[in-house]
Amino acid sequence: xxxxxxxxxxxxxxxxxxxxxxxxxxxxxxxxxxxxxxxxxxxxxxxxxxxxxxxxxxxxxxxxxxxxxxxxxxxxxxxxxxxxxxxxxxxxxxxxxxxxxxxxxxxxxxxxxxxxxxxxxxxxxxxxxxxxxxxxxxxxxxxxxxxxxxxxxxxxxxxxxxxxxxxxxxxxxxxxxxxxxxxxxxxxxxxxxxxxxxxxxxxxxxxxxxxxxxxxxxxxxxxxxxxxxxxxxxxxxxxxxxxxxxxxxxxxxxxxxxxxxxxxxxxxxxxxxxxxxxxxxxxxxxxxxxxxxxxxxxxxxxxxxxxxxxxxxxxxxxxxxxxxxxxxxxxxxxxxxxxxxxxxxxxxxxxxxxxxxxxxxxxxxxxxxxxxxxxxxxxxxxxxxxxxxxxxxxxxxxxxxxxxxxxxxxxxxxxxxxxxxxxxxxxxxxx
Numbered sequence: 001x002x003x004x005x006x007x008x009x010x011x012x013x014x015x016x017x018x019x020x021x022x023x024x025x026x027x028x029x030x031x032x033x034x035x036x037x038x039x040x041x042x043x044x045x046x047x048x049x050x051x052x053x054x055x056x057x058x059x060x061x062x063x064x065x066x067x068x069x070x071x072x073x074x075x076x077x078x079x080x081x082x083x084x085x086x087x088x089x090x091x092x093x094x095x096x097x098x099x100x101x102x103x104x105x106x107x108x109x110x111x112x113x114x115x116x117x118x119x120x121x122x123x124x125x126x127x128x129x130x131x132x133x134x135x136x137x138x139x140x141x142x143x144x145x146x147x148x149x150x151x152x153x154x155x156x157x158x159x160x161x162x163x164x165x166x167x168x169x170x171x172x173x174x175x176x177x178x179x180x181x182x183x184x185x186x187x188x189x190x191x192x193x194x195x196x197x198x199x200x201x202x203x204x205x206x207x208x209x210x211x212x213x214x215x216x217x218x219x220x221x222x223x224x225x226x227x228x229x230x231x232x233x234x235x236x237x238x239x240x241x242x243x244x245x246x247x248x249x250x251x252x253x254x255x256x257x258x259x260x261x262x263x264x265x266x267x268x269x270x271x272x273x274x275x276x277x278x279x280x281x282x283x284x285x286x287x288x289x290x291x292x293x294x295x296x297x298x299x300x301x302x303x304x305x306x307x308x309x310x311x312x313x314x315x316x317x318x319x320x321x322x323x324x325x326x327x328x329x330x331x332x333x334x335x336x337x338x339x340x341x342x343x344x345x346x347x348x349x350x351x352x353x354x355x356x357x358x359x360x361x362x363x364x365x366x367x368x369x370x371x372x373x374x375x376x377x378x379x380x381x382x383x384x385x386x387x388x389x390x391x392x393x394x395x396x397x398x399x400x401x402x403x404x405x406x407x408x409x410x411x412x413x414x415x416x417x418x419x420x421x422x423x424x425x426x427x428x429x430x431x
């Protein structure tokens with residue numbers, strides 16, 4: 001039955017290979033079960049309940065992707081989007097986390113509508129490649145400054161805005177050791193380098209009195225503190241509309257880039273480099289419904305994970321790989337005591353490493369054309385410097401359209417990009 005449904009032999013794989021690939025992907029992204037609850041807890045959410053929501057969203061998203069699209073791509077709450085959720089929407093703008101969850105849910109509903117219609121595919125194809133790559137890299141830089149700030153490596157300064165912190169404290173020391181360990185393990189191609197680094201720093205933090213041991217295995221905690229706590233009515237207010245669309249656009253571009261990049265490595269793209277329409281539609285539907293389900297469970301936007309490439313490298317070629325990842329996240333529900341014992345000092349190096357991985361997107365920018373790379377750099381730099389993914393996207397689109405028109409190359413600006421640029425200008429001018 002599994003052979004017929006997933007067409008395992010047809011894609012040159014075996015049942016054993018698919019299971020191993022699923023385990024490999026899981027190990028490379030299992031860190032999200034520890035990192036995401038910690039980030040959401042900073043927004044005032046119950047950390048144990050957020051852990052359950054994270055695992056449920058990852059399980060549903062991965063299994064849905066595997067069953068609907070038959071692609072070896074796993075999903076989980078997205079890095080960058082969770083930071084935007086906490087540090088910008090809640091802590092900077094002052095909205096409650098319930099309202100922020102409502103905004104995530106609304107963006108998910110829009111995702112579903114656009115996934116059913118051909119609109120989402122058209123938007124993805126309309127966005128210039130340089131901006132797609134810059135958005136991913138910018139999110140990485142945004143994560144990087146959050147990681148350094150959380151570890152105490154950088155601190156506020158009245159004159160220069162940021163400066164170096166006290167590197168003799170345990171926070172920077174543990175972050176540095178963890179980062180070096182993760183990079184070294186990744187270079188040696190050790191599966192699960194990130195989660196190994198997190199656990200190693202956690203143990204060290206406990207030994208030096210910077211963390212408390214809470215156990216390893218237990219029955220899953222109650223999701224009640226965050227389950228179905230979203231405030232949709234609050235998210236419908238005018239001030240939140242831009243936030244809803246920020247979640248929408250970031251997930252849109254992130255998903256597009258991940259799908260194309262990962263499926264290219266798997267050899268599952270068509271000869272012209274595009275995805276089959278049915279496969280793309282089903283993949284987008286799995287991604288969008290996962291965001292809706294995740295928001296209801298109590299977590300930020302759920303999206304495709306670039307770490308899926310690790311499973312593909314291990315031989316995964318079908319949706320069975322993703323289903324295995326989803327099942328492993330369900331088993332992870334029983335590791336709540338361990339996940340909630342992990343301090344910020346241990347997750348900071350993981351965030352920093354993910355930031356480095358995401359910054360690689362700048363390599364694919366056309367550095368021979370100033371009208372392409374200048375807007376890309378503006379978009380990428382604006383995200384950490386304005387502490388907002390949404391502002392980075394907006395400035396990137398405005399700069400891209402403005403430069404192209406001023407350089408006499410207006411024909412290269414897709415109508416969708418031009419309209420979005422005008423809308424962003426109106427947002428800054430009047431909202």
